[in-house]
Amino acid sequence: MLLRINLNSGKAKDDGLLLDNGIRIKNNAKRMIVPYQVIYEQTGQLLPPGIQGEAALKVGYGPLEGREWVMNLGGISINYRDWQLGAPLILETRHERPFLKMQFELEGHSQYTPRWQRGSKATTIEGGTHILMFHPAVYGKLFYPKSRRVLDIEFTVDYFKKLFQDDFSAMGAFGTAILDERPELIDDRSLPVTGRMKSIIQEILDCPFENHLKKLYVESKAIELLLLQLDQFSKCTQTKETFKLRNDDRDRLHQLKEMIEQNPNAQHSLKELAQLVGINEFKLKKGFKTLFGHTVFGYINQVRLEQAKQLLGDPRLNINEISYLTGYKYPQHFTNAFKKQYGYLPKDWRAIHADCHPL
Template sequence: MKTILKSSIFENNVLIKTFEKDFKTSNFSEKTVAIDYTSVKGTLTEISVSGLRVLIRDVETEDYNVEVHHNFPFFKLQFEIEGFSHYNPLDQDCPEVYIPNNHYNLFYLPKVHGTLSYKKGHRKTLEILFTENYLKAIIGKNFKQILHRFGAAILSETAFFMWQKSQPITTDLQNHIDEIRFCKYPKDLKKPYLEAKIKELLILLLAQTNEDSNNKAPYNISETDYNAILKVEHYIKTHLKASLTIAELAVIAGMNTTKLKQSFKLIFSTTIFKYISCLRMEEAKQLILEEKFTIAEAAYHVGYKHPQHFTVAFKKIYGYVPSHLICDRKVF
């Protein structure tokens, strides 16, 4: 299995990666490398485990393009936590793959040869690559019959997308993502933990591919209103410390407060204030685990004046108090 990447950002303008068949590996491996290309700087963590290739990116990018060619069928679950990804195939009969900020999709492409485009900004991702044999291993030999539409697409070597239009990352999915990205277990425990978590996540989503609703337009909302809600969502993410109001957000969206609340819930499947609260807790959790913030420091950083109010909100979302994270941090 071989991947060829061509871009001016690489030394000699090309990067070639080779993999064992079905991403097989005898041992669990995890490697984090510093990326220092002209247009991309940050870190990339690559994890190889039981027929999976997992990529965790945290980079700052300029506008740049990469020509990509895989010589194998491409199965991928991709979360653009922050940033943007756009694949444009050379063969115009093949579909594009567009995943904007805070969106995800699960897809299968029988062949990949085209251009990946990225925009200037901060890009954080979780990308899970797998193969047909991995599906067979976790679901069974008759997985093509079990997965209906997805199975039929694989059988006919036709491109498949879980969603016609990439979907926003829900708070439940974000929790799954965080459990994978921020796993602190030692190597011997991390391997079975990640295997179980990724298997759970994939089966959760694969089960949804059988639902007829996934093959329809995701929501009855105009492209203009959809983009307005994404603008609001971006504003929320960049102003988490502020005391945000519905009236303020309605002005940004260019719609009345009622329409804003209805449209936001239609797209993100939750209310605006619950979404804000979940984002604040997610950032606080990361600050405590990764940046070694105290509970009070994390609370103030995400806009809470009183740590006790933060603790109540945190427990309401995660089911445990934030001091539990401090204990985990000490153990590992």
């Protein structure tokens, strides 16, 4: 059942928007500030707390138009959001329950600023990255400067303890913080969403099962994402302990990452890439892997394959054309790389996803 939420029925005022419930929303040409629960409250809870089930809805509010899907499994809650924003949006949020969540910011940007530090920590998640966070309580503001797609997977603390059999030693300081009920992030920065993670997320959205089988399938995929996330952060921590980067080197590597994303089909050697951003080859190789969890050419390959997935949605393009457009000299190399990354041949991926759209 799709629910339509439209909160634009409030009475317009020069100093903002006055809703029927008396809450005033600050609004100007640059941003809108909204209490988070206002987006949903006119229809009640999407799913009552503690109730297992699945629901989808469309949201329409001020500069926000989008759609959401949520599934409560008992101990795990999964929420996929696809929000289109006509202007930057600030959401005021507050709740007292513990907040243990994986966040995969597939597109966009998310920034949380707490009003007080005792219950939560400031968190910034760039588009294309993910983080695991624990907040005993949440009270602050969420800032979204642009449209976003995100998958949130929230665990109850009891479920997490049962999953790890009360042994959080593998998570180091993060595990200790959960037991001590202190706010913590698994790392001081988010890491890139890998190709495998993206595939699992898409598998969740395209789940072929119904009822109890769907619950089992989605829950297993959520745990698989958690394992991949913990493994990636663990490897990154080990690398950081043996290799340090100066701030100017970090800036150069971020510049290179943006160049790759803007033109992944460009053909460059490692030496040429190093010269483009003014860094030596050793720092380029080690630093890029440390910062982004990929080798330089591994990341180039991932960006190309993501571009190929988008192009496969255009039936006017054949596989050879897509191979050429994504920078592969030989179609067979493209086919092999695609299958290795996603587990399907390009033609099979096209057939499976021809009519598949999340929600």
